[in-house]
Structure formats: C-alpha cells, structure tokens
Amino acid sequence: MNVRKFIAATARDALRKVRETLGPDAIILSNRGIPGGVEIMAVAARDMELIVSPRDSVRPPGGTDAPAGGAAPELTRGADRAATRPAEATLRKPASSWRPDAEVPLPAATARPLTDAPPGGEGTSAAAGAAVVPAAVMDEIRSLRRIVEQQLAGFAWGEVARSEPVKTEILRQMLGAGFSPRFARELLAELPRELDAAQALAWVRGRAERGMLTIDGESDIVDQGGIYALVGPTGVGKTTTAAKLAARCVLRHGARKLALVTTDGYRIGAHEQLRIYGRILGVPVLLARDAKDLRATLHDLRHTHMVLIDTMGMSQRDRMVGEQVAMFRDSDVRTLLLLAATGRGDTLDDVVRAYSGLGLAGCILTKVDEAASLAASLDVVIRHELRLYYVSNGQRVPEDLHLPNRPYLLHRAFKDLPESSPHRLAGVEPGLMMAGGGEGMLSVGGQRG
Known part of the structure; x- marks a missing residue:
C-alpha cells in the first residue's frame, strides 16, 4: 500500500x-x-x-x-x-x-x-x-x-477556536445549557467578529429575545375572553393551570362570566378535581364525552365571556391524540399546548409535532420552578414559533401563573454551568456535538473551502 x-x-x-x-x-x-x-x-x-x-x-x-x-x-x-x-x-x-x-x-x-x-x-x-x-x-x-x-x-x-474564540465560547455555553446545535448555529451565524465575550452573549440573547413570541398585559386572554382548550401529555399540569386561569377570570370578571368543561370521561374520578375547583370558585363544570356533546355544550355557553376546556392527559404517541385533534378541529376552540420546562428538547419536539394538527394558538410553559435550565424548552418554543401565553412556576392557585417575562426567561436559559458541574462541556466535546447536529463546525466558524 x-x-x-x-x-x-x-x-x-x-x-x-x-x-x-x-x-x-x-x-x-x-x-x-x-x-x-x-x-x-x-x-x-x-x-x-x-x-x-x-x-x-x-x-x-x-x-x-x-x-x-x-x-x-x-x-x-x-x-x-x-x-x-x-x-x-x-x-x-x-x-x-x-x-x-x-x-x-x-x-x-x-x-x-x-x-x-x-x-x-x-x-x-x-x-x-x-x-x-x-x-x-x-x-x-x-x-x-x-x-x-x-x-x-x-x-x-480547534481551527474555529483559534480563529474565533469568542464564538466558540458562546457556542460551548449554549450547548452546555441545553440549546440544540441547530438553534445555536442559527443564532451564531451572523455574530459580529469584533465583539468581546460579554458583548457577544448580550448580542445572542437579544437575537433570541427578538425571535421569541409572547403576549403582554393588553393581550391577556382572561380579559379578552373566548373558548380555550388546554392540551398536552400526562402530568404536564393541565387541570391545575385551568384552575389558575379560572381563578384569575373570577377575580377580574366574576363567576358568571366563566364556565369549565372537561373532556376526560375515561379515567375514574378524572373530572372530580376540576369539580372541586369549580365549587370553590362558584363556577359550573360540565362534561363533554365526544365531539357532538362538545358542540352542544359550547352552543349553550356561547354567551359566556370565557370557557376553559380541560382535556385528558395522554402520551403524545397515543392514537387518541388524533381523536382529540378531530374533536376540536371543526369548532371555534383555540388550543393552548402545555409544555413542561423539565422535558428534554427532543421529547418536547415530539409533543409539538403530535399536537400541531390542532392549529395551536400558543403554549404555556409549566414546572419552571422545577427546571434547572430553560434552554431546551425555550429552544423548542422559538424554533416552532409558538406564542408563549403564560408561565407556571408552582402549585398555588392563582398566584403561580404569570405573563411571560422574556429577559428573565432568557437569562435563565443562557445561564452558564459552574466549573464543577458534570454536565459542563470541555475540550473538543462541543465540536463532537456539532459534528452530529447537521452541517457541523463549518457553518459556525469561518467559511467553507
């Protein structure tokens, strides 16, 4: 040879x-x-x-x-x-x-x-x-x-680290925090070369903030009213979030302006928790077993200021997700997808794809208080262009439901891991991650030969 x-x-x-x-x-x-x-x-x-x-x-x-x-x-x-x-x-x-x-x-x-x-x-x-x-x-x-x-x-x-050390350091921080390689490439593609590390991090955070869709106080759905269904996988906090929104509506507009509907007639005692919240707030709670029943119920509530629909929790890969999509497809219901901030990025991507057939109006980020980092969840929200309506950070009703604060959320998402963290990337590990994430390092540093 x-x-x-x-x-x-x-x-x-x-x-x-x-x-x-x-x-x-x-x-x-x-x-x-x-x-x-x-x-x-x-x-x-x-x-x-x-x-x-x-x-x-x-x-x-x-x-x-x-x-x-x-x-x-x-x-x-x-x-x-x-x-x-x-x-x-x-x-x-x-x-x-x-x-x-x-x-x-x-x-x-x-x-x-x-x-x-x-x-x-x-x-x-x-x-x-x-x-x-x-x-x-x-x-x-x-x-x-x-x-x-x-x-x-x-x-x-190593070549990119020598030619653009600031960019590679920001890339290491983003990958270590939990951002996907694709999202990191997109944010860093136009990073100016003359910035130092602090300026580069501020520039990247600013660009991420501009791509993040949220509502403000004037767009609060509690004040605007309408019919909203809370959907998402099991254990993401749909019933508790429905109770928080209901309490906010009752405090501002009174119990007569609100109605609660549940479609979870499968699990034993599934709607009892929502009925308990309804009795405390003085709000009627109705059960809709199928699409026909739901249409009839919504017709009776057509003059109600706000209707909140609590749905059954299921795996995003369950065949019943398709039935749930069909139930809301031919109605005036706006769907809000609940995403757990503690989830992995690929799992959250799977959830969004499963419920995309509903024509999602936006999303609610739950369990923010339990998440070590918000990078993966905000990565999914920004990439899929989902409008973030609320952020939930606890179990208290209604205190632990807030309108999104973009600077605070992105500050937590871009927070660097401490030196002692076993999850902190070192050496060429960021380069190996980028090698398996699409176009690799050539699209992040320098130009192609």
Missing part, C-alpha cells in the same frame, strides 16, 4: 492537497496536529484492494477459481465497489454529514438469478459468497469512518 503523508497549516488545506494528489476517492487513514499545522496520512482508493482482497471473498471452498467471464468475477467487482463506497465520503462530504450507522447498499449483482451461475455446487456457493461483503470488513470500515469523523470534528473545532 502506497501511504502518503500530507502536511499543511490547516485541516482544510491538507484535505485539498490530498484531493489534488490522490483524487476525490482518496481514503484518510489518520490525522493529527503537529507544531504549526496538521498531518494527514492518506492512500489512493485503488489501493483498497490490498485491504479487501477479491480472491479471498470469491474463492470457492474447494480452492478452484470461478470460470472466466462467469458471475463470480462480476460479483467480486461489485463487492469491491460496495466495500470502497463508504470511504468515498471521506473527501466528498463534511465530517458532520457522515452517518456511521448507515447501511452500505449491496451491489445490484446480488439479485442475479442462480441460473446465471455455472452448473455445479461449487460455482453456486462461490457466487453466493461473493455477493456479500464480509461482516468483519464492513465493521472495520465503519470503525475507521467513525474515527475519521471524530478526528476531523476535533480539528475543525
């Missing part, structure tokens, strides 16, 4: 030399930092046959070669192409777009009818053996690919 060494000031320059010398199909074997630059060891794609020998993969058990011009040589060439195909992505795609767990497609020759093989058991077994790349070879290729991906991500992170 003719292994070549390439040295350059940056990883991008070294890769360009590899491409010019060995071609776009070159395979990178290793890379490391050296004083003053980067060293990459690479080999041409044509030398791949020294790693995966065609003879080893197609030789029949008896040791005889397949007939010339038969199916076995053609299948061998297909197997070689399948074995080398993962390595081609080394230079054709950035490290962040690699998928180490992706299956490498088998060559089309595997579908060749057995009648094309020469007569006899040995020919058939040779063709079958040549049609599949050995599992050990594929595992080795995937392992090399993962190693190269991590190495290049580390180099890219």
Whole structure:
C-alpha cells in the first residue's frame, strides 16, 4: 500500500492537497496536529484492494477459481465497489454529514438469478459468497469512518477556536445549557467578529429575545375572553393551570362570566378535581364525552365571556391524540399546548409535532420552578414559533401563573454551568456535538473551502 503523508497549516488545506494528489476517492487513514499545522496520512482508493482482497471473498471452498467471464468475477467487482463506497465520503462530504450507522447498499449483482451461475455446487456457493461483503470488513470500515469523523470534528473545532474564540465560547455555553446545535448555529451565524465575550452573549440573547413570541398585559386572554382548550401529555399540569386561569377570570370578571368543561370521561374520578375547583370558585363544570356533546355544550355557553376546556392527559404517541385533534378541529376552540420546562428538547419536539394538527394558538410553559435550565424548552418554543401565553412556576392557585417575562426567561436559559458541574462541556466535546447536529463546525466558524 502506497501511504502518503500530507502536511499543511490547516485541516482544510491538507484535505485539498490530498484531493489534488490522490483524487476525490482518496481514503484518510489518520490525522493529527503537529507544531504549526496538521498531518494527514492518506492512500489512493485503488489501493483498497490490498485491504479487501477479491480472491479471498470469491474463492470457492474447494480452492478452484470461478470460470472466466462467469458471475463470480462480476460479483467480486461489485463487492469491491460496495466495500470502497463508504470511504468515498471521506473527501466528498463534511465530517458532520457522515452517518456511521448507515447501511452500505449491496451491489445490484446480488439479485442475479442462480441460473446465471455455472452448473455445479461449487460455482453456486462461490457466487453466493461473493455477493456479500464480509461482516468483519464492513465493521472495520465503519470503525475507521467513525474515527475519521471524530478526528476531523476535533480539528475543525480547534481551527474555529483559534480563529474565533469568542464564538466558540458562546457556542460551548449554549450547548452546555441545553440549546440544540441547530438553534445555536442559527443564532451564531451572523455574530459580529469584533465583539468581546460579554458583548457577544448580550448580542445572542437579544437575537433570541427578538425571535421569541409572547403576549403582554393588553393581550391577556382572561380579559379578552373566548373558548380555550388546554392540551398536552400526562402530568404536564393541565387541570391545575385551568384552575389558575379560572381563578384569575373570577377575580377580574366574576363567576358568571366563566364556565369549565372537561373532556376526560375515561379515567375514574378524572373530572372530580376540576369539580372541586369549580365549587370553590362558584363556577359550573360540565362534561363533554365526544365531539357532538362538545358542540352542544359550547352552543349553550356561547354567551359566556370565557370557557376553559380541560382535556385528558395522554402520551403524545397515543392514537387518541388524533381523536382529540378531530374533536376540536371543526369548532371555534383555540388550543393552548402545555409544555413542561423539565422535558428534554427532543421529547418536547415530539409533543409539538403530535399536537400541531390542532392549529395551536400558543403554549404555556409549566414546572419552571422545577427546571434547572430553560434552554431546551425555550429552544423548542422559538424554533416552532409558538406564542408563549403564560408561565407556571408552582402549585398555588392563582398566584403561580404569570405573563411571560422574556429577559428573565432568557437569562435563565443562557445561564452558564459552574466549573464543577458534570454536565459542563470541555475540550473538543462541543465540536463532537456539532459534528452530529447537521452541517457541523463549518457553518459556525469561518467559511467553507
């Protein structure tokens, strides 16, 4: 194998030399930092046959070669192409777009009818053996690919850290706080280079605040009135939030201006908690079992200032979510999705997607007092362009329900982790996270080569 060494000031320059010398199909074997630059060891794609020998993969058990011009040589060439195909992505795609767990497609020759093989058991077994790349070879290729991906991500992170240290520090803080790589890339894409760390953090927070949709005191739904349904997964606080909104409405407009409706007729005693709140507030509580019943109930309450609908809690993956969507689809009900601030970002994304068919009017953020960070929840709210109506930070009714204060919420979201925190990112860990989050470090620091 003719292994070549390439040295350059940056990883991008070294890769360009590899491409010019060995071609776009070159395979990178290793890379490391050296004083003053980067060293990459690479080999041409044509030398791949020294790693995966065609003879080893197609030789029949008896040791005889397949007939010339038969199916076995053609299948061998297909197997070689399948074995080398993962390595081609080394230079054709950035490290962040690699998928180490992706299956490498088998060559089309595997579908060749057995009648094309020469007569006899040995020919058939040779063709079958040549049609599949050995599992050990594929595992080795995937392992090399993962190693190269991590190495290049580390180099890219180091290069960006040297050229734009402020941006990389803000990126580390955002990823450590719980923001998604995609949201971090979008916020940092236009960060001015001349800012110091404090100014850059203020700039990023300001941009996030401008993208955050909220209501103010003049848009409080308690004063505007209407029909609102509170939806969301189990345990997010729908019934308690309905009681808080009901208490606010009664305090401002009186009990006659409000009605409570529940659609949770499945669980034993599910609506009893809401009935208890209704008796305390002097507000009627009605049960709607299906869409027809709900339409009739809302027709009777059409002159009521405000109607709050408490719904059944369920997993966002439950099939009954679709039934709930259908129940509110043909009515004048505005839906508010409750999101727990303690949830993971990917789980909250799943919840928003499940209830998006309702045409959400906005959301309410609950359990703010229990969350160590608000980064993940605000990330989801901003990316999905959900209007934040209220923030709940306790169990007290109605004291623990507030209109959103954007500066306070973003201050908590961007709060950096202490040095002693086991969740604080260090070294090249932010770069490895960005490598698996889309376009990778190239879209955060510098420009593409």
